[in-house]
Amino acid sequence: MSHSLPAPAAEALRSQTIEIPSWAFGNAGTRFKVFTLPGGPRDPYEKIADAAQVHRYTGIAPRVSLHIPWDRVEDYDDLARHAADLGVQIGAINSNLFQDDDYRLGSLTHADERIRAKAIAHHRECIDVMRATGSQDLKIWLPDGTNYPGQDSIRARQDRLADSLAQIYAALDADQRLILEYKFFEPYFYTMDIPDWGTSLLHCLALGERALVVLDTGHHAPNTNIEFIVAQLLRQGRLGAFDFNSRFYADDDLMVGAADPFQLFRIMHEIVQAGALSPDSGVSFMLDQCHNIEPKIQGQIRSVLNVQEATAKALLVDVEALGAAQRDGQVLEANEALMDAYHTDVRPMLADLRADQGLDPDPIAAFKASGYVDQVADARVGGAQAGWGA
Ligand code: LRH
Ligand code: MN
Numbered sequence: 001m002s003h004s005l006p007a008p009a010a011e012a013l014r015s016q017t018i019e020i021p022s023w024a025f026g027n028a029g030t031r032f033k034v035f036t037l038p039g040g041p042r043d044p045y046e047k048i049a050d051a052a053q054v055h056r057y058t059g060i061a062p063r064v065s066l067h068i069p070w071d072r073v074e075d076y077d078d079l080a081r082h083a084a085d086l087g088v089q090i091g092a093i094n095s096n097l098f099q100d101d102d103y104r105l106g107s108l109t110h111a112d113e114r115i116r117a118k119a120i121a122h123h124r125e126c127i128d129v130m131r132a133t134g135s136q137d138l139k140i141w142l143p144d145g146t147n148y149p150g151q152d153s154i155r156a157r158q159d160r161l162a163d164s165l166a167q168i169y170a171a172l173d174a175d176q177r178l179i180l181e182y183k184f185f186e187p188y189f190y191t192m193d194i195p196d197w198g199t200s201l202l203h204c205l206a207l208g209e210r211a212l213v214v215l216d217t218g219h220h221a222p223n224t225n226i227e228f229i230v231a232q233l234l235r236q237g238r239l240g241a242f243d244f245n246s247r248f249y250a251d252d253d254l255m256v257g258a259a260d261p262f263q264l265f266r267i268m269h270e271i272v273q274a275g276a277l278s279p280d281s282g283v284s285f286m287l288d289q290c291h292n293i294e295p296k297i298q299g300q301i302r303s304v305l306n307v308q309e310a311t312a313k314a315l316l317v318d319v320e321a322l323g324a325a326q327r328d329g330q331v332l333e334a335n336e337a338l339m340d341a342y343h344t345d346v347r348p349m350l351a352d353l354r355a356d357q358g359l360d361p362d363p364i365a366a367f368k369a370s371g372y373v374d375q376v377a378d379a380r381v382g383g384a385q386a387g388w389g390a
């Protein structure tokens, strides 16, 4: 049986890229326990080396997002050179507004101007890191919010946030973007200052055209129709990036496509229909995950492959049949057109595609056989392993 993908699908898959986060390689866990594995990276250089393994075996993960201050180094030019030597680039720079005592009552929304100025200055540092590393995207996840009704004025916080964001946006270079994440709960539980895509979008619209929304798949209430949000943001040209991960209950940050591969397919269907897969679409496909119990590099490879498989299925949708059924009001035939694609086993096709590209058809087996895990376990002795947050 032929495993070949239709030529346009193969071409789209060859140009697809997925960005992976530096913090996926550090030790993570829950507030109950962090499990460590031998050979964990001890600094940003070693995190990038691990990330480069994911690209080496999948061929589609050429960028690594950094998080400041977790990935703070003396010389960012040197870090960018190190990445380039290993065949990858620095991707989005994530700021951090959630680990400083000053931010107990807020950061960019804080009532005290001095605290807001400190939070804004942190973003200036991030923009300098972007300049040194060639990064295009400043990614902001705002952890601000309140726990009790009446604790602060909801509206005044929005006004202060708008002002802070405007100052950050003004500090960007003309080719840099601000990408703004939302999350409906946690670390605060009564209000979050950017709880949803609508709030993020309103701030982006006020800022300018280089401000776009980040959709983290774990940041919604249960049963939210995420593909609807994707379609809506794409219509507005304001979907800047995904933070992909899976959730069963809260912000679980498990491997994308593990909890609900069908949801991932539905999201990628909206992307493909809108022509937003291509690298010049402005949509950055990133992972935001932690690997609490499983091996991390292998977990990242699995995650990248899960996105690739969902994308391949979305590219296999018979758009003629789907469009005809939709126009004719053929409800079940339209649904079948989607389900036929979803039920296709694309794994042999992707294995062939990889062989064509000079990659091993089975990235996980190839990575395991490489001996990298044992090699770093032997080499990385002394020093403290990096965690999710350091
Ligand atoms: C917290 C969070 C957020 C950020 C990441 C660094 O919810 O997961 O999604 O992107 O930490
Ligand atoms: Mn995220």
Ligand code: MN
Residues within 6 Å of the ligand: 216, 218, 219, 251, 288
């Ligand atoms: Mn999150």
